[in-house]
Amino acid sequence: MLRTIIIASATLMTTTEIMAQAQSTPKVLVYTATAGYRHDSIPTAIQVLGDNAQQYGVEFTFSEDKSLFTNESLSTFDGVMFVSNSDEVLDESGQAALQTFFQSGGVYTGVHSASACLFNDENYQQAVGALFDYHPPIQDATFTRINNTHPATANVPDRWSFQEEVYYFRSNPRDNGAVVLLSVDETSYVNNGTSSGNYPSMGDPHPIAWYIDSPLSSQPLSQGISKPGRSFYTSLGHLNSTWQDETFINHVMSGLKWALDGASTKAYGIGLVGNGNNNETSSSNQTSASASTSGSGSNTSGASATVSASASTSSGTGTGGTSGAQTNTHLPGNAAFIGAGILGLVGVSLLI
Ligand SMILES: *[C@@H]1O[C@H](CO)[C@@H](O)[C@H](O)[C@H]1NC(C)=O
Numbered sequence: 001m002l003r004t005i006i007i008a009s010a011t012l013m014t015t016t017e018i019m020a021q022a023q024s025t026p027k028v029l030v031y032t033a034t035a036g037y038r039h040d041s042i043p044t045a046i047q048v049l050g051d052n053a054q055q056y057g058v059e060f061t062f063s064e065d066k067s068l069f070t071n072e073s074l075s076t077f078d079g080v081m082f083v084s085n086s087d088e089v090l091d092e093s094g095q096a097a098l099q100t101f102f103q104s105g106g107v108y109t110g111v112h113s114a115s116a117c118l119f120n121d122e123n124y125q126q127a128v129g130a131l132f133d134y135h136p137p138i139q140d141a142t143f144t145r146i147n148n149t150h151p152a153t154a155n156v157p158d159r160w161s162f163q164e165e166v167y168y169f170r171s172n173p174r175d176n177g178a179v180v181l182l183s184v185d186e187t188s189y190v191n192n193g194t195s196s197g198n199y200p201s202m203g204d205p206h207p208i209a210w211y212i213d214s215p216l217s218s219q220p221l222s223q224g225i226s227k228p229g230r231s232f233y234t235s236l237g238h239l240n241s242t243w244q245d246e247t248f249i250n251h252v253m254s255g256l257k258w259a260l261d262g263a264s265t266k267a268y269g270i271g272l273v274g275n276g277n278n279n280e281t282s283s284s285n286q287t288s289a290s291a292s293t294s295g296s297g298s299n300t301s302g303a304s305a306t307v308s309a310s311a312s313t314s315s316g317t318g319t320g321g322t323s324g325a326q327t328n329t330h331l332p333g334n335a336a337f338i339g340a341g342i343l344g345l346v347g348v349s350l351l352i
Pocket residue numbers: 040041043044240
């Protein structure tokens with residue numbers, strides 16, 4: 001069942017403060033639904049993402065509720081982040097809403113088996129870049145850095161070794177516009193796995209993590225927006241220990257932040273979806289100035305994953321305490337969220 005945990009902010013806010021602050025912190029729906037294999041690292045992923053939200057200036061809503069995939073509720077998010085999913089985690093109407101979201105400037109990020117779901121959804125495939133084929137048994141492997149300037153890999157070693165599933169893909173993500181950031185040294189592990197089908201080559205060097213700027217899934221752009229959202233995907237992230245590794249956390253959070261910082265959404269004063277009232281015609285020129293205040297806002301973050309989390313949200317910067325309050329009135333069927341929005345609270349839903 002879907003539980004909503006409401007965290008009280010330190011201060012109540014005026015409407016003006018809510019409006020001003022809410023434009024600064026991008027909101028991301030983290031979707032961990034599974035319809036097949038379920039990673040036991042999902043709770044760790046949720047905890048770690050939550051704990052790092054504030055530092056990276058993002059706000060997460062964690063859910064496995066596919067009914068959130070409607071035009072209306074997706075439009076309150078700047079990005080969707082699929083984490084360790086499996087099989088058919090959305091029905092056709094959810095898939096259509098996700099496509100509308102991408103066409104409206106919405107951002108995509110995928111982690112680990114996010115590439116192993118929605119196998120029949122071409123739009124999703126274009127967003128993630130390539131679908132999972134198989135992996136050999138988990139073992140030590142050495143991942144190799146191809147790009148040392150992209151934020152997702154700037155802090156990753158040139159040769160990065162740990163226990164992981166080395167993913168093989170059903171297509172070459174470069175054919176979907178991907179720029180590969182990480183590869184793997186194929187002599188560093190034993191591949192005795194077998195392909196699940198007869199697929200085209202995934203290309204060389206072996207893709208492990210990549211970005212797409214901009215994915216085909218965003219085409220055609222909806223009327224009223226000029227900028228498609230970016231995509232970032234990493235196949236790493238099987239084990240708890242990986243999610244607890246600072247290098248991996250930086251890899252994932254920086255990849256997500258890079259995608260959001262494409263500034264295609266309302267949190268950046270542009271676009272049709274996201275955390276803010278702005279749209280392109282009315283106020284596209286607020287952009288990064290307001291975004292730079294992120295991090296001074298709420299601690300929805302770790303709060304989402306643990307009830308005991310503190311909710312210290314006062315920024316002390318004079319920009320107000322919480323973010324995330326404003327869009328809540330758009331969330332359908334969830335009175336708690338609406339109440340939270342009015343009172344300047346922060347609501348985070350979490351499916352157990
Ligand atoms: C990973 O962590 C979760 C709790 O966060 C725990 O339930 C699970 O058993 C852990 N997995 C392993 C293999 O230790």
